[in-house]
Amino acid sequence: MTKYNQVTEGLMLEHFARLSEPLRRQYAYLEAQKLGRGGKTYISKLLGISHKAIRKGEAEVTDPELLRQIPAGRQRRAGAGRKKFCPLP
Numbered sequence: 001m002t003k004y005n006q007v008t009e010g011l012m013l014e015h016f017a018r019l020s021e022p023l024r025r026q027y028a029y030l031e032a033q034k035l036g037r038g039g040k041t042y043i044s045k046l047l048g049i050s051h052k053a054i055r056k057g058e059a060e061v062t063d064p065e066l067l068r069q070i071p072a073g074r075q076r077r078a079g080a081g082r083k084k085f086c087p088l089p
Contacts, residue, residue, distance in 0.1 A: 001038040009046060016047050022070060024049065025057030 004012065012031070019027055028049050032039035040054050060066045 001035050001042065003042060004046075013047065022057075022060060025053050026061050027057070028054045029057035029061055 028043050028047055032043040044051055
């Protein structure tokens with residue numbers, strides 16, 4: 001596996017910082033795929049993203065149905081994320 005040079009890594013980090021959560025996962029997966037064996041570990045360390053997130057990005061890229069579950073203008077599926085705080089009466 002060939003690693004990227006420092007300039008390319010810097011540009012990747014700048015671009016990655018501007019992406020939404022789903023796009024970050026998908027971008028990380030696509031970059032890891034380009035590198036082949038060892039790519040997931042390298043991209044995981046470079047971008048500071050977990051292997052689990054990269055696998056989730058893989059599922060989203062390869063299964064368009066998962067992407068359709070996320071409403072337009074939203075980051076997550078309906079009902080996902082932190083639940084609202086409801087104090088006891």
